[in-house]
Amino acid sequence: MTHQNLQFAKFVALLNCAVPGLLLGLDALRGDLGANPVNFAIRTTGMLSLICLVLSLAVTPAARVSGWSQITHFRRMLGVYAFLYAAVHFGIFFGFDRAGSVSSTLSEMSLRPYLAVGAASLLMMAPLAATSTNGMIKRVGGKRWKLLHRLAYPAGLAAVTHYFLLVKSDTRLPMAFGATLVVLLGYRVFALRRKRSVDLNQRGPRIGENNVVQAEPLP
Amino acid sequence: MTTPPPIPSSEITPPELYFNRRSLLRAGIVAATTASTAGLYRALNRPGAEEVKTPELVGLVKDRGDSTDPVEQANPEGAADPVEAAPAEPVDNGFHTDETLTSLRSVTNYNNFYEFTTSKERVALVSRNFVSRPWTVAVEGLVHKPKVFDLDEILKLSAPEERVYRMRCVEGWSMVIPWAGFSLSKLLDAVEPMGSAKYVAFETLFDPKRMPGQNYPALDWPYVEGLRLDEALHPLTMLATGLYGRELPAPNGAPLRLVVPWKYGFKGIKSIVKISLTENQPPTSWNVTAPGEYGFYSNVNPDVAHPRWSQATEQRIGESGRRKTLMFNGYGEQVAQLYTGMDLRRNF
Ligand code: HEM
Secondary structure (H helix, E strand, C coil): CCHHHHHHHHHHHHHHHHHHHHHHHHHHHCCCCCCCHHHHHHHHHHHHHHHHHHHHHHHHHHHHHHCCHHHHHHHHHHHHHHHHHHHHHHHHHHHHHCCCCHHHHHHHHHHCHHHHHHHHHHHHHHHHHHCCCHHHHHHHCHHHHHHHHHHHHHHHHHHHHHHHHHCCCCCHHHHHHHHHHHHHHHHHHHHHHHHHHHHHCCCCCCCCCCCCCCCCCCC | CCCCCCCCHHHCCCHHHHHHHHHHHHHHHHHHHHHHHHHHHHHHCCCCCCCCCCCECCCCECCCCCCCCHHHHHCHHHCCCCCCCCCCCCCCCCCCCCCCCCCHHHHHHCCCECCCECCHHHHHHHCCCCCCCCCEEEEEECECCCEEEEHHHHHCCCCCEEEEEEEECCCCEEEEEEEEEEEHHHHHHHHCECCCCCEEEEEECCCCCCCHHHHCCCCCCCCEEEEEHHHHHCCCCEEEEEECCEECCHHHCCCCEEECCCECHHHCCCCEEEEEEECCCCCCHHHHHCCCCCCCCCECCCCCCECCECCCEEEECCCCCCEECCHHHHCHHHHHHHHCCCCCCCCC
16 A cells, blocks of 8 residues: 555544544434433443454454554554543543532442443553554653553453443343453464564574564554 | 556546546545444444334323322312312322423333343334234232233223333433323232232243344343232332323333332333232342342332442433432332331342
8 A cells, every 4th residue: 555545544544433423422412312311422432442442452463364464554543542432431421420520430430340440441541542642652662662552451351341240131242342352362362472482492483474564563 | 477568648547637536536435434334333323213102092090199098089070170279288199290201202212121122222123013912911829810811801900090100220210101000909909819929920921033132041031020919019019001191112011011110110020921929939030130139129229239330319311410319219108118127228
């Protein structure tokens, strides 16, 4: 892909990730969020955040498996959207569900395990979003940045736990998200261990081994 | 390898056109992808908006009934405008509240009815073609006159009365619903419970073809519920056959459901096919699923939190902000005596 086309593809992705959020906002203005608008908006943004997070974590394995390394250019954007939707998710909870009361927000978050793990997930995503610019990657340094951005995995696991704990009996969707995360994480752990054993044996990559050049540091 | 023949210059697109075409193409890509994303979002995440309209009930009694005097209740015609001529200290039987009614649209489009789907916003859509006639209800167990009632026989037991109850869901939201129906005691009286009967057990229809949610074991089907006999005989406990003056819509439990306004909504079992009187406490679906979270009694109680969320406040559908949840959902005056001496924290 030419640089120009890549920039355009990024722009298209940027726009498309925003579409559900914009529609949600539009529907909110039109009073078209159904019987329980606050809960509808909370659930929608939570779901959008989780989808973006899982997609961002799927990028690297997908790039390795398919050999299409250019998709790694979309990883950071997906991660930042995951954080943005989660921040709005929390903002609606705080501003509307808890009517802006700090004490009620804090007491609920400390009393309810599902909210506590949700908060943990958001807190883990915050430094990742804050270090998502090119300048910050340079300042933090590639290796440390890579290590820091592994936090995306525990953040994802915490978000799935949050989701799993809040459903009453139909656990199909949270389980599906959880299983996807486990597969993605499993792939990375497996790939890392193989790489380590390869390094230890001081061999070059075996024939057929994928060694896609990373366009950006790995999370 | 053969080199491709040179492209004749007449076939090379001039740069102005090429860039024009490219920006057109790009605009097309932007439009097509955003439209698809928007379509996907709309298809997967739409708030419930079904137009649910059932036939009007005939002979609905709209008496406010602010009295426990059975004679006066049976004679609504004789009373003057009940609002203006209200007695100085009316006995509040809890049959009516002046709170703003929840819209029919919300009442029919925001439902927990896992027999159809576990998505509250989609129950109305999935249950759209549910046929609730013919319908029979078997009333059996410890009764002198067990009987399989045809729905019409049940409807003839008593004229439908309008009762405006608060409905508090265990999930922390509430509604105000103008039900139609009559006290369950009228049906129980008809079958003459034996002295040994202590509880009443209820069962929902099990028919995965008509209730597709039953193909997935979200709960241990069929849905079962239960009440202590004295709770079941309490005048507030209602067999609802309609709402908003119309026959009961499918998402709300057509054709016949239980309404127990001082308990969490899931106690109000829907689409009932069986009622049996028992000596021992019957199993109840949510209690079987998660005994630590949902008790047999499940009385609305702001002081006993659900293990995963607080019950102190509720989102009244149609209102902004949350309101405080009342003990027994505000029906303490009528029902608290049923539980004297009981530890309601243990018997949650
Ligand atoms: C302080 C942080 C958070 C708070 C206070 C919070 C709060 C909530 C609340 C109140 C609900 C609705 C529960 C219900 O309807 O019963 C919810 C649902 C949800 N949240 Fe969070 N959340 C937080 C963080 C997160 C994060 C970081 C994610 C994802 C990355 C997330 C994903 C979800 C999902 C997927 C749902 C369920 C959506 C559905 O039911 O369709 N939450 N959250």
